[in-house]
Amino acid sequence: MVDVTARTIETAVPPAEVPDVELYHPKSWLTTWVFSQDAKIIAIQYSMTALTIGLVALVASWLIRLQLAFPNTFSFMDAATYYQAVTVHGMIMVIYLLTAVFLGGFGNYLIPLMIGARDMVFPYVNMLSYWIYLAAVLVLVASFFAPGGPTGAGWTLYPPQAILEGTPGYSAGIILMLASLILFIIGFTMGGLNYVVTVLQGRTRGMTLMRMPLTVWGIFTATVIALLAFPALFVGAVMMLLDRALGTSFFMPAIIQAGEHLKYNGGSPILFQHLFWFFGHPEVYIVALPAFGMVSDLISTHARKNIFGYRMMVWAIISIAVLSFVVWAHHMYVSGMYPAFGFFFATTTLIIAVPTALKVYNWVLTLWRGDIHLTVPMLFAIAFIVTFVNGGLTGLFLGNVVVDVPLSDTMFVVAHFHMVMGVAPILVVFGAIYHWYPKITGRMLNEVMGQVHFWITFLGAYAIFFPMHYLGLLGVPRRYFEIGQTSFVPPSAETLNIFITVVALVVGIAQLVFVFNLFWSLKKGRESGPNPWRATSLEWQTPETPPGHGNWGKELPVVYRWAYDYSVPGAEQDFIPQNEPPSALNGARAAGH
Amino acid sequence: MLAFLAVLATIAAWWLSQQGLAAKPWLEEGVPVGPRAPRRISTEPAKLGLGLFLAVAGALFVLLISGYFMRKGLPDWRPLPMPPLLFVTTGVLAASSLLLRLARRSAERGAREETQLALTAGAATAIVFVAGQMAAWRQMLEGGFGIAGNPSNTFFYLLTGVHALHVLGGLAALAWTFAKMRESDDLASTRSPIGLCALYWDFLLVVWLVLLAILTGFADGLGEICGRLLS
Numbered sequence: 001m002v003d004v005t006a007r008t009i010e011t012a013v014p015p016a017e018v019p020d021v022e023l024y025h026p027k028s029w030l031t032t033w034v035f036s037q038d039a040k041i042i043a044i045q046y047s048m049t050a051l052t053i054g055l056v057a058l059v060a061s062w063l064i065r066l067q068l069a070f071p072n073t074f075s076f077m078d079a080a081t082y083y084q085a086v087t088v089h090g091m092i093m094v095i096y097l098l099t100a101v102f103l104g105g106f107g108n109y110l111i112p113l114m115i116g117a118r119d120m121v122f123p124y125v126n127m128l129s130y131w132i133y134l135a136a137v138l139v140l141v142a143s144f145f146a147p148g149g150p151t152g153a154g155w156t157l158y159p160p161q162a163i164l165e166g167t168p169g170y171s172a173g174i175i176l177m178l179a180s181l182i183l184f185i186i187g188f189t190m191g192g193l194n195y196v197v198t199v200l201q202g203r204t205r206g207m208t209l210m211r212m213p214l215t216v217w218g219i220f221t222a223t224v225i226a227l228l229a230f231p232a233l234f235v236g237a238v239m240m241l242l243d244r245a246l247g248t249s250f251f252m253p254a255i256i257q258a259g260e261h262l263k264y265n266g267g268s269p270i271l272f273q274h275l276f277w278f279f280g281h282p283e284v285y286i287v288a289l290p291a292f293g294m295v296s297d298l299i300s301t302h303a304r305k306n307i308f309g310y311r312m313m314v315w316a317i318i319s320i321a322v323l324s325f326v327v328w329a330h331h332m333y334v335s336g337m338y339p340a341f342g343f344f345f346a347t348t349t350l351i352i353a354v355p356t357a358l359k360v361y362n363w364v365l366t367l368w369r370g371d372i373h374l375t376v377p378m379l380f381a382i383a384f385i386v387t388f389v390n391g392g393l394t395g396l397f398l399g400n401v402v403v404d405v406p407l408s409d410t411m412f413v414v415a416h417f418h419m420v421m422g423v424a425p426i427l428v429v430f431g432a433i434y435h436w437y438p439k440i441t442g443r444m445l446n447e448v449m450g451q452v453h454f455w456i457t458f459l460g461a462y463a464i465f466f467p468m469h470y471l472g473l474l475g476v477p478r479r480y481f482e483i484g485q486t487s488f489v490p491p492s493a494e495t496l497n498i499f500i501t502v503v504a505l506v507v508g509i510a511q512l513v514f515v516f517n518l519f520w521s522l523k524k525g526r527e528s529g530p531n532p533w534r535a536t537s538l539e540w541q542t543p544e545t546p547p548g549h550g551n552w553g554k555e556l557p558v559v560y561r562w563a564y565d566y567s568v569p570g571a572e573q574d575f576i577p578q579n580e581p582p583s584a585l586n587g588a589r590a591a592g593h
Numbered sequence: 594m595l596a597f598l599a600v601l602a603t604i605a606a607w608w609l610s611q612q613g614l615a616a617k618p619w620l621e622e623g624v625p626v627g628p629r630a631p632r633r634i635s636t637e638p639a640k641l642g643l644g645l646f647l648a649v650a651g652a653l654f655v656l657l658i659s660g661y662f663m664r665k666g667l668p669d670w671r672p673l674p675m676p677p678l679l680f681v682t683t684g685v686l687a688a689s690s691l692l693l694r695l696a697r698r699s700a701e702r703g704a705r706e707e708t709q710l711a712l713t714a715g716a717a718t719a720i721v722f723v724a725g726q727m728a729a730w731r732q733m734l735e736g737g738f739g740i741a742g743n744p745s746n747t748f749f750y751l752l753t754g755v756h757a758l759h760v761l762g763g764l765a766a767l768a769w770t771f772a773k774m775r776e777s778d779d780l781a782s783t784r785s786p787i788g789l790c791a792l793y794w795d796f797l798l799v800v801w802l803v804l805l806a807i808l809t810g811f812a813d814g815l816g817e818i819c820g821r822l823l824s
Contacts, residue, residue, distance in 0.1 A: 121638040121642070122638070122639075122642060189646075189649055193642050193645050193646055193649075194642075196645055197638050197641050197642045197645065200641060201638045201641060202638075205624055206623075206624035206625070208612070208613060208616070208618070208625060208631050209609075209612045209613070209614070209631065210612070210613055210614065210616040210618045210631075211618050224605075227645065227648070227649050227652075228598065228601070228648070228649070228652050231649060231652045231653040231656055232652075232656050234653060235653065235656045235657055235660060238751075238755075239660070239751070242740075242747065242751065246740055246741055247741040248740060248741045248744070248747040249669075249741070249744055249747070250660070250664065250744065250747065263741070265669055266667055266668065266669030266670075266744065267664075267667075267744070268663065268664060268667060271660060271663050271664060274663070275656065275660065278656075306619060310618060310619065311614070311615070311616075311617070311618075314614065315614070318609070322602060325598055558624060559624070560622055560623055560624060561618075561621075561622050562618035562619055562621075564619070565619075582622040582623055
């Protein structure tokens with residue numbers, strides 16, 4: 001062991017492999033704050049836009065819940081509004097909020113800082129990426145005001161119903177929705193190319209791939225998946241747009257509607273499902289992998305312990321990314337596809353649970369005997385692990401064809417999906433905001449408000465989605481505007497629905513505490529100093545907080561170690577920053593490892 | 594699509610294997626130097642960015658082609674006669690690609706006049722190519738093959754249209770390069786963008802040849818083999 005240490009310690013700093021970049025220096029207020037090419041500003045623009053449109057989706061979820069608990073009560077709810085709310089809620093949450101906030105928001109802010117770069121490699125393209133994303137959001141919002149309102153086709157936009165008369169938003173809503181998706185994908189591709197090239201080329205001296213914090217690994221890998229998966233949605237959206245606008249028949253079979261033969265003929269709705277889910281399943285990991293990465297860093301920092309099995313974590317991220325491309329058809333067990341396919345996809349689905357479970361074990365082992373600080377970010381991180389395990393386990397149920405077939409159209413799927421892909425990642429978004437807010441603003445978020453926000457959100461989410469599993473097992477169908485009188489649904493299901501709705505309203509309102517906290521702490525929050533969590537990774541070692549233009553002052557940092565040197569025996573402090581040169585004392589600790 | 598991804602995955606795996614993924618970062622301090630240190634990709638960022646973009650655009654075309662073969666298997670498909678004009682435009686695009694390669698070579702030699710001439714000719718031929726494609730569409734429309742007439746018609750317009758849009762995007766980049774070249778006296782500063790354009794044109798040509806092979810039915814055998822493998 002001593003040999004290894006002696007061989008690997010190098011104090012000489014080699015010359016920079018990549019020449020220092022020439023930064024764009026903004027000259028006016030407009031180019032500094034609005035049309036900014038600084039990744040940090042772009043990150044804030046992305047996050048604020050995503051969170052704002054996310055609030056719209058939150059209100060949509062209230063509408064859904066009000067209808068389910070109190071059918072025939074509200075004059076503003078009819079079947080069309082219900083389906084529009086369902087579609088808007090799902091689409092915004094998955095794509096315009098989660099994807100945008102993880103990659104556009106955290107990706108932009110953290111990648112350059114964590115790898116020791118001054119900015120993204122192509123700042124101009126990065127700026128365009130945000131503005132195209134904003135245009136996509138605005139086109140989506142425009143559909144709310146279009147004649148007929150937004151589309152009510154469900155977030156999967158399945159043809160043929162998505163573009164048939166009778167579906168809400170048939171006239172303009174669906175066209176705007178598809179146009180908005182196309183814009184989103186173009187904008188994302190611009191940003192995505194940036195993130196990948198920056199991680200590959202922009203790393204500072206000493207920052208090998210295996211020294212990158214897991215957050216960067218997660219965002220990097222998710223971006224690679226997204227770059228390859230989004231084209232499938234793009235193709236699907238373009239083809240459907242042609243079907244709707246020009247009357248082509250990519251996805252549209254021959255249909256007789258109200259006794260009239262429509263112009264369509266011979267298309268294949270299943271083709272759309274393949275394209276959609278070829279994007280749709282990787283999308284789960286586009287959201288999950290950055291969350292995995294951030295949780296790893298949060299847990300390690302707040303438990304003052306190095307992450308358990310760093311190498312395994314990296315390998316797991318890569319294998320999940322590869323496997324995510326061969327599981328898509330498990331969303332299509334009930335589509336009437338060839339049964340042997342089902343067997344293949346069930347197998348791959350169960351295999352993907354292996355690297356995922358490995359990550360969960362490693363998080364738990366990182367916590368084990370750690371010096372756990374129950375700060376707000378840590379609470380959110382632990383809540384994520386618990387929730388992700390819950391949602392993941394029901395995923396194993398649904399991955400099996402025989403279990404999926406009876407459960408597929410029930411509330412069980414809604415509960416599973418929200419646990420694993422809704423609640424779990426959003427808990428990480430919150431945790432990460434509480435964790436990195438001090439770096440972004442120089443002030444801490446208020447702890448009391450944070451605790452209130454956490455407990456209501458966490459317990460509330462369980463009160464909402466746990467009973468929903470039970471409703472699903474009873475056979476309560478999803479997608480229905482109104483259940484009405486059915487022999488197999490007992491009256492208690494109604495009471496449960498009312499309970500869920502009341503909790504959903506409370507949890508929704510509690511988010512205002514968070515929003516208030518964001519603005520209040522900007523002025524009144526306690527000053528944080530450069531490194532309030534005493535963390536090791538590079539973003540906490542910037543000369544200024546918040547980091548200035550170009551991030552690092554005159555000299556780029558040099559990295560001497562991995563990102564997880566916490567509680568090193570014999571070291572002066574319980575953390576050693578990545579850019580601290582090796583000393584005799586630190587050398588001695590490696591021998592003691 | 595999966596085959597395309599497999600190729601990408603192989604490249605990624607090869608590269609990752611050079612990056613010391615088996616390293617034990619918790620035991621290693623200092624800045625890694627020497628032959629055993631993980632190597633960076635030595636290309637310039639813009640070229641790497643373009644390479645990644647080509648992978649994304651490649652995925653787009655591969656998905657369109659997969660859709661083509663899946664839709665083709667359905668009973669209402671009626672094969673489409675290809676206008677012979679397409680073979681002429683193919684020649685034009687090949688010439689355009691060659692001219693850009695020529696421009697790259699002249700730029701490397703530092704011959705400014707030659708570079709400018711080759712770039713202009715390359716751009717002009719690319720414009721002729723797009724115009725030729727549009728003429729081909731016109732011929733098809735006049736021949737009664739409307740866009741919504743049959744899925745084979747629709748795919749013809751979609752595939753050629755998406756490809757033509759990529760050519761137009763390339764032309765925009767070329768125009769930017771040209772403007773930059775006129776601005777600066779130093780040819781060296783535009784050498785890299787010219788090289789990137791040449792690479793992109795090679796990509797456009799390869800994609801077009803594949804699309805042509807598919808549209809003319811030349812690649813039917815291959816499609817059938819793929820279909821059998823999947824079923």
